[in-house]
Amino acid sequence: MIVLFLLFLISLGIYPFTSSSSLDCSNCVGSGQVWCVEQSQCNSSFVSCSTKISLQLNCPTKPKVPYDEHFARTQMLALASASHNANPQLCLDNQIPTMKLYKVRTVNCSTDYPDVACYGYTAYDVTQKAIVISYRGSHGPNQNNQILEGMTRDGLHSYFGKGTGKIFKVIYDSFMLLWNDRINQDLRYLKYKYPDFELWLNGHSLGGALSYTTASYLTTVGLYKPENMKIIVLAPTKIGDYDFAAWYSSTFSYSFHIIHRLDLIPRVPAIDPHTNTTVMFQPRTEIWYNNYMRLNDTYQICEEADGDYCSDAVTEGLNMNDHGFYFDINISNWGKDGCPKNTTGYAQP
Numbered sequence: 444m445i446v447l448f449l450l451f452l453i454s455l456g457i458y459p460f461t462s463s464s465s466l467d468c469s470n471c472v473g474s475g476q477v478w479c480v481e482q483s484q485c486n487s488s489f490v491s492c493s494t495k496i497s498l499q500l501n502c503p504t505k506p507k508v509p510y511d512e513h514f515a516r517t518q519m520l521a522l523a524s525a526s527h528n529a530n531p532q533l534c535l536d537n538q539i540p541t542m543k544l545y546k547v548r549t550v551n552c553s554t555d556y557p558d559v560a561c562y563g564y565t566a567y568d569v570t571q572k573a574i575v576i577s578y579r580g581s582h583g584p585n586q587n588n589q590i591l592e593g594m595t596r597d598g599l600h601s602y603f604g605k606g607t608g609k610i611f612k613v614i615y616d617s618f619m620l621l622w623n624d625r626i627n628q629d630l631r632y633l634k635y636k637y638p639d640f641e642l643w644l645n646g647h648s649l650g651g652a653l654s655y656t657t658a659s660y661l662t663t664v665g666l667y668k669p670e671n672m673k674i675i676v677l678a679p680t681k682i683g684d685y686d687f688a689a690w691y692s693s694t695f696s697y698s699f700h701i702i703h704r705l706d707l708i709p710r711v712p713a714i715d716p717h718t719n720t721t722v723m724f725q726p727r728t729e730i731w732y733n734n735y736m737r738l739n740d741t742y743q744i745c746e747e748a749d750g751d752y753c754s755d756a757v758t759e760g761l762n763m764n765d766h767g768f769y770f771d772i773n774i775s776n777w778g779k780d781g782c783p784k785n786t787t788g789y790a791q792p
């Protein structure tokens with residue numbers, strides 16, 4: 444009799460042995476309810492709760508691999524800035540002397556503007572046992588326009604197989620142009636020569652978006668395994684829908700995107716401008732510096748992926764000035780000058 448009663452309850456969706464407050468976040472939002480982080484409780488709604496979760500993607504999770512801020516500050520910043528120099532080796536010599544440039548690749552990546560190019564380079568470091576692909580960020584108003592117009596005109600498409608979501612065609616196409624303009628051959632050569640090296644993917648702004656795309660592509664075609672990649676990008680735009688962010692987040696343990704204070708770019712586009720309906724998401728893991736990013740400044744490791752949390756909790760005063768400065772250095776200007784050791788002149792005013 445009791446057994447029948449329990450079965451009856453279960454058939455109604457009532458689980459007598461699990462009160463709703465003992466559900467975890469994932470099961471809670473999976474059942475259509477809301478999870479309150481501070482109270483560790485599940486409910487249909489909360490009267491007072493400051494961090495509410497309603498998407499599985501955002502259930503609090505610590506990154507599987509720790510964020511290495513020294514690595515980001517000393518290696519990834521210089522690698523990203525180096526892409527603003529026609530000869531990235533100048534930056535490498537000044538900042539990462541063991542790192543050697545392999546090839547620079549530049550392609551015309553716009554049919555609409557005469558002065559829009561996409562730029563990436565490969566490098567390798569036999570001391571740190573790493574191969575690098577780094578991409579330059581957007582280099583002017585026409586490239587920004589071209590990207591935004593491409594997002595609006597072409598929208599999102601599926602590239603990486605079933606269940607991997609969709610990303611902007613204009614971002615994928617820009618990556619593919621560089622890939623076919625021999626980053627493909629360059630990487631295969633370096634991988635053949637240094638098969639056991641890690642692959643570091645890197646870039647600022649558009650360069651970060653291209654790194655997300657590269658990691659996804661390499662995994663899909665089986666050229667690199669996610670566990671052999673380190674992805675640290677600065678200020679990437681959002682490139683994908685919910686399913687992409689969920690797939691990417693579960694695939695790449697070592698992927699961090701760094702957001703400086705009120706930088707507008709990594710917070711946009713909020714929705715796909717082609718349809719005005721699909722909500723866009725950053726994948727895991729956001730690192731947010733709500734300061735100048737000077738040495739010893741604090742940062743937040745965001746346990747939610749992308750919602751009204753961490754950097755997205757702030758919506759007022761977003762700007763482009765914070766986009767240009769990471770770790771208190773003017774990324775493009777420092778790179779153009781060859782990343783000199785004395786960084787005093789590149790600090791944010």
Ligand SMILES: *[C@@H]1O[C@H](CO)[C@@H](O)[C@H](O)[C@H]1NC(C)=O
Pocket residue numbers: 486487488489490491
């Ligand atoms: C849970 O939801 C019910 C019904 O909406 C509400 O009355 C109650 O106050 C909520 N509990 C909390 C802790 O917010």
Ligand SMILES: *[C@@H]1O[C@H](CO)[C@@H](O)[C@H](O)[C@H]1NC(C)=O
Pocket residue numbers: 551552553554555556557558559
């Ligand atoms: C890039 O290609 C477009 C046509 O596809 C052309 O109009 C433009 O001039 C080219 N830009 C450069 C820098 O060659």
Ligand SMILES: *[C@@H]1O[C@H](CO)[C@@H](O)[C@H](O)[C@H]1NC(C)=O
Pocket residue numbers: 716717718719
């Ligand atoms: C999306 O919104 C923008 C700005 O409001 C508008 O110009 C555009 O036509 C809209 N596009 C679609 C597909 O609804």
Ligand SMILES: *[C@@H]1O[C@H](CO)[C@@H](O)[C@H](O)[C@H]1NC(C)=O
Pocket residue numbers: 738739
């Ligand atoms: C940062 O912290 C280290 C170790 O605590 C200290 O030696 C250094 O002086 C600090 N630097 C700055 C600029 O605050």
Ligand SMILES: *[C@@H]1O[C@H](CO)[C@@H](O)[C@H](O)[C@H]1NC(C)=O
Pocket residue numbers: 763764765766767768773774775776
């Ligand atoms: C970086 O420096 C360049 C050259 O001085 C300047 O044009 C640019 O505005 C600076 N970036 C920002 C975000 O201030």
Ligand SMILES: *[C@@H]1O[C@H](CO)[C@@H](O)[C@H](O)[C@H]1NC(C)=O
Pocket residue numbers: 785786787788
């Ligand atoms: C570093 O550069 C600043 C100005 O850019 C200059 O005033 C200062 O003397 C330089 N410091 C050293 C140690 O060269």
